[in-house]
Structures are given as structure tokens and as C-alpha cells.
Amino acid sequence: MEWLRRGTAFVVAVVVTAVLGAAAHTQFIVASLADLGHPVSFADRLTWTAHDIAGMFPTFAPIIAFAFVLAFPVSALVCRRLTHLRTFGYVLAGGLAMICALLVMKQLLDISGVAGARTLPGVLVQGVAGAAGGWVFARLSRPRTN
16 A cells, blocks of 8 residues: 555645646736736736646646656655655755756747746746645655554
């Protein structure tokens, strides 16, 4: 049943990252509108955030999953030796996976794959979303103690 716990942890980590990343994307776009003098109500922010989460999820989640599939095994290998750094390793792996995924999309598509990540702060916040997913994975997949 270990594989089921790890698989569930992985799926939850991807969902958390996709939701946080899409929400961050929306808030960066809304901030750009506000900078242009367009007032945005709190209700509009919530509506647009929910819309973007639902709209981005089918494309964004597989990209995140692919990035995590590459990053988490590397973290697992490192953390076998440094067990006390397990959580930190997955947090770092998740954050770097997101940043790398954005950079790869930029190179392959010659556009920003996530409009809210066109700037360095936007990319870093997406990295924080990935780090949150890494933390979730580390917590949910940690070995059981008897």
C-alpha cells in the first residue's frame, strides 16, 4: 500500500501546485490591470481566480506532473543519504521543477507558458507554488513510523 500512499501524495501535490500557480497567475494579471487604472473588485478577483483555476488545470496540471516526475525521484535519491533534509529536499525539488518547467516552456514556445510568470517575481511565485506542492508531497508520503 506504500505505492498508493505515494501516488495519492503525488496527485495531491500536483493539484495543490496547479491551484496555487493558477491563482497566483490570476493575481499577477489583475495587478497589471490595476496598474493601468482599471479597478477590480474582490468579487471579480475571486471569480477570475476560479475561472483561471478551472481553465488552466487541464493543461497546467500535466506540465506540473511531468516536472515533478523528473524532480521528485532526484530528491528521493539525495534524501536517502540525508534523511534529516527530506522535507527540505522535496520543497526545493518542487520549487525548482516549476521554475525549470517555465523556463523550458519559454525556450520551446518562445512565449511565457503562464502569463502571470512573465516577470521574475511571477516566476518566483510559481516556484513557491511548486515548493508548496513539494512540501505537501513530503508530508503525505513520509514513511510511517510504528
